[in-house]
Amino acid sequence: MAKPQSSAPAVLVAVDLVILTLRESQLHVLLIERGIEPHVGRLALPGGFLKHVEEDLLDAAHRKLAEEASLGANPPHLEHLSVYGTPGRDPRGRVLSVAYLAIAPRLPEPTAGKNASRACWLPIEGALSDEVHLAFDHRQILADGVERARDKLERTALATAFCGSTFTISDLQEVYEAVWGVRLDPRNFYRKVQSVPGFIVPAGPTRKAESGRPARLFRPGPQMTLRPPMTRPSPTDKEPT
Amino acid sequence: MAKPQSSAPAVLVAVDLVILTLRESQLHVLLIERGIEPHVGRLALPGGFLKHVEEDLLDAAHRKLAEEASLGANPPHLEHLSVYGTPGRDPRGRVLSVAYLAIAPRLPEPTAGKNASRACWLPIEGALSDEVHLAFDHRQILADGVERARDKLERTALATAFCGSTFTISDLQEVYEAVWGVRLDPRNFYRKVQSVPGFIVPAGPTRKAESGRPARLFRPGPQMTLRPPMTRPSPTDKEPT
DNA sequence: GGAATAGTGTCTTTGAGACATTATAGT
DNA sequence: ACTATAATGTCTCAAAGACACTATTCC
Numbered sequence: 401m402a403k404p405q406s407s408a409p410a411v412l413v414a415v416d417l418v419i420l421t422l423r424e425s426q427l428h429v430l431l432i433e434r435g436i437e438p439h440v441g442r443l444a445l446p447g448g449f450l451k452h453v454e455e456d457l458l459d460a461a462h463r464k465l466a467e468e469a470s471l472g473a474n475p476p477h478l479e480h481l482s483v484y485g486t487p488g489r490d491p492r493g494r495v496l497s498v499a500y501l502a503i504a505p506r507l508p509e510p511t512a513g514k515n516a517s518r519a520c521w522l523p524i525e526g527a528l529s530d531e532v533h534l535a536f537d538h539r540q541i542l543a544d545g546v547e548r549a550r551d552k553l554e555r556t557a558l559a560t561a562f563c564g565s566t567f568t569i570s571d572l573q574e575v576y577e578a579v580w581g582v583r584l585d586p587r588n589f590y591r592k593v594q595s596v597p598g599f600i601v602p603a604g605p606t607r608k609a610e611s612g613r614p615a616r617l618f619r620p621g622p623q624m625t626l627r628p629p630m631t632r633p634s635p636t637d638k639e640p641t
Numbered sequence: 642m643a644k645p646q647s648s649a650p651a652v653l654v655a656v657d658l659v660i661l662t663l664r665e666s667q668l669h670v671l672l673i674e675r676g677i678e679p680h681v682g683r684l685a686l687p688g689g690f691l692k693h694v695e696e697d698l699l700d701a702a703h704r705k706l707a708e709e710a711s712l713g714a715n716p717p718h719l720e721h722l723s724v725y726g727t728p729g730r731d732p733r734g735r736v737l738s739v740a741y742l743a744i745a746p747r748l749p750e751p752t753a754g755k756n757a758s759r760a761c762w763l764p765i766e767g768a769l770s771d772e773v774h775l776a777f778d779h780r781q782i783l784a785d786g787v788e789r790a791r792d793k794l795e796r797t798a799l800a801t802a803f804c805g806s807t808f809t810i811s812d813l814q815e816v817y818e819a820v821w822g823v824r825l826d827p828r829n830f831y832r833k834v835q836s837v838p839g840f841i842v843p844a845g846p847t848r849k850a851e852s853g854r855p856a857r858l859f860r861p862g863p864q865m866t867l868r869p870p871m872t873r874p875s876p877t878d879k880e881p882t
Numbered sequence: 883g884g885a886a887t888a889g890t891g892t893c894t895t896t897g898a899g900a901c902a903t904t905a906t907a908g909t
Numbered sequence: 910a911c912t913a914t915a916a917t918g919t920c921t922c923a924a925a926g927a928c929a930c931t932a933t934t935c936c
Contacts, residue, residue, distance in 0.1 A: 408690035410651035413737060453735045454728045483724050483739055485654075487695045494694045496654060496737065498724055509689075570887080581732035588926060590889065597923090612887025613933040627875060631925070634868055649897090733926070811915080829899060851923025854906040872898070 405580065411485075411494040415460040416447030416538065418481060418545030419469055419502040422562050426523050427578045429542060430469055431534075433518040438491050439535035443527075445542065447497070461500040468519060469504075476504040477561035481545055489537050497536070501545045503561035546579075553579055555629040557599055560620040566603045568615035569593055582633050586599070598623025652726075652735040655781065656701040657688030659786030660710055660743040663803050665725075667763040668819045670783060671710055672775070676764065679732050680776035684768075686783065687760070688738070704739040709760060712879075718744040718802035730778050738777070742786045744802035762774060785865055787820075794820055796870040798840055801861040807844045809856035810834055823874050833871065839864025 419430040424505075431443045446468035450460055458478070466472025481499040489495065524546055526532060528539065552558040553576060562569070562575040573589045593599060600618040609616035658823055660671040674686045687709035699719070707713025730736065765787055767773060769780065793799040794817060801808070803816040814830045816825075819850040826871040834840060848855035 408653050409692075409694040411654050411691075411694065412649050413652050447891085450652075450729055451650075453650040453652060455650075457726045459722070479724055482721055483698070485698045485739070487697055496739075498726070498737075568888090585926070585928085586887090586927080587889080587891095588935065592925080607934095609934065611885080612934095613889080615888060628924080809915090826899070826901085827914090828901080828916080828918095833898080848907090850907065850914085852908065853912080854908095854916080856915060869897080 409494075411496055412449060412490075412492070413457075414447055414449050414490075414495055414497045415457060415464055416445045416484075416497050416499045416541060417461060417464055417469075417502055418445060418499065418542055419465070419471070419504060420524075420545070420549055420562075421504045421506060422575060422578055423506065423521055425574055427525055427546070428521040428525050428547075431522050431527060432468060433510070433520075433521060435536055442535040443522070443532060444535035445499075445538045451482055453526070457498050458500075461502075465502060466545075469502075471504055472501070476502055477558065478502045481541070481548060484541060497541070499541045499545070501548055503549065503558060505562060505564045510559055528547075549579055550632070553630065554632055555626055557620055557624050557626060560600070565623065566617040566619055568608065568616060568617060569600075570620075572600070580632055582606065584633075596626050596628065596630070597621075599626055642712075644868060652733075653690060653731075653733070653777075654698075655688055655690050655731075655736055655738045655861075656698060656705055657686045657725075657738050657740045658702060658705055658710075658743055659686060659740065659783055659784060660706070660712070660745060661765075661786070661790055661803075662745045662747060663819055664747065666815055666819055668765045668787070669814050670786075671874060672761060672763050672766055672768060673709060674759040674761075675776055683776040684763070684773060685776035686740075686779045696802055697741055702739075705735065707742060712743070712745055716807055717746065718742075718799065722782070722789060725778055727778065733819055734866065738782070740782045740786070742789055744799060746803060746805045748864075771814070790820055791873070794871065796867055798861055798865050798867060807847070807858040807860055810859060811856060813841070813859075817871070821873055825874075837864075837867050837869065837871070838862075840867055 412640050417430075421428055421430070430446060432446050434440055434442050434444050446464055448464060451463070454470065455463075457480075460528070461478060462472065465478070479501050483496060483498040485494075487494060489497070522532070524542075528543060528546075534542065541631045559572055559575045559579075562579075563571050569590050570586070572593060573584055573586060576589070577584055598621040601621045603617040603619040606617045608617065609615070645789055662669050662671070668709060671687060673687050675681055675683050675685050680816045689705060692704070693696075696704075698721075702719060703713065706719070720742050722742045724737060726735075726737040728735060730738075731880055763773070764862075765783075768775070768783060769787075775783065790799065800813055800816045800820075801818075804812050809826070810831050813834060814825055817830070818825055839862040842862045844858040844860040849858065852855070
């Protein structure tokens with residue numbers, strides 16, 4: 401591997417993850433309490449430096465997902481979010497943070513990773529409130545990740561990534577309501593979701609209940625992009641607290 | 642600046658630009674013929690390594706915009722696109738390319754920059770066709786940039802970035818038709834564009850002509866996000882060649 | 883029977899698309 | 910007059926939203 405002829409500066413590259421899931425009808429993000437400097441004790445997004453110079457970015461993201469969230473086995477949705485590289489964002493030098501957005505179904509309680517003293521799911525509103533001081537510029541990264549998820553729920557089948565392999569239409573509605581922070585009419589939602597070609601397909605005449613009439617089960621359909629899109633109520637409408 | 646305690650690997654960081662504009666009702670991209678290795682003589686996106694370790698990414702993008710496209714004075718729309726870091730994408734070593742999308746109004750003929758023998762505007766179809774072999778993974782970056790522009794035309798006022806400070810509704814329609822590659826009904830477009838609150842605002846009762854009835858002039862409105870969005874004809878419809 | 887949730891039907895309003903018509907310039 | 914483009918109006922159809930009603934489970 402040859403060095404460049406001109407003196408191009410080299411920087412450190414980190415990978416950070418915004419991992420979202422649904423817990424008790426609320427959108428949550430996985431945060432860790434940092435165990436090393438800088439920002440020891442602060443809450444931060446899971447992440448870390450590349451392992452070696454030739455590690456692929458997506459591989460690194462998957463590795464972090466396994467290390468710090470125990471989500472290596474069932475790989476959830478994972479996509480590039482953005483890059484954060486403001487000089488001075490990390491006291492250790494010039495660091496580029498390549499951020500990824502991951503969506504996971506409910507599943508496991510988090511286990512503490514290598515550099516993390518503690519890992520926990522936090523509700524989004526809490527994590528973005530003034531009460532919580534995230535390390536580095538992770539608050540901005542988190543905000544961008546949530547915004548990305550809100551956007552993609554409209555025109556892609558991303559919502560199914562929050563659910564397991566099969567789900568009811570109510571489950572799906574729960575996702576939309578939690579991520580968007582709105583209430584939706586179940587009957588219109590039911591009709592709408594089924595009218596979008598390829599969004600969801602019936603998964604056997606199976607059932608599931610707890611109280612009330614059993615619901616039909618569905619699986620994610622072949623279509624990743626929704627046409628026509630799911631429409632989000634305009635922000636001028638009321639949002640429930 | 643302290644080195645990290647663990648042996649975190651350092652990589653080279655480049656900034657690459659997808660600069661789009663409209664020329665003769667066609668979407669064009671600015672490409673340069675590379676003057677240095679690797680890929681001498683190949684067409685490539687404008688870009689280059691960070692100048693020094695502390696240079697901000699957005700600053701570097703603006704610098705490249707000025708150096709290689711003479712677009713420093715009137716800063717057009719500029720936004721982060723994505724990151725490309727596959728190991729092996731650059732023979733000089735591990736290189737992260739941070740890609741930016743820039744939208745510019747018509748204006749100037751390009752001038753050759755430092756490392757560029759030649760700079761020119763190429764129609765998108767040509768640049769993405771099999772005839773042209775772009776350097777590195779720039780074909781992918783370009784495709785992503787065009788896709789981003791097509792998307793953002795739907796729900797943001799990005800189209801106005803293609804126009805000057807004032808423009809007619811026909812000018813705007815030209816932008817949508819060129820970027821989307823479709824024909825739109827002028828009357829429905831006229832009505833639609835004016836019905837979106839804050840998209841465009843009248844810029845004096847001024848006029849402008851060439852043949853036919855003079856058209857009213859408009860300026861970009863305060864609203865960057867369009868509600869309701871401009872709707873793109875579904876790809877199942879015919880596309881004109 | 884009642885409670886709770888799933889699923890269907892109907893009406894109204896809004897907006898997209900097709901297309902006719904009028905208005906204002908140059909020649 | 911004629912041509913060309915701008916701007917407005919009208920109609921139809923499809924989809925979003927509001928909401929009444931029926932269906933199937935558990936108690």
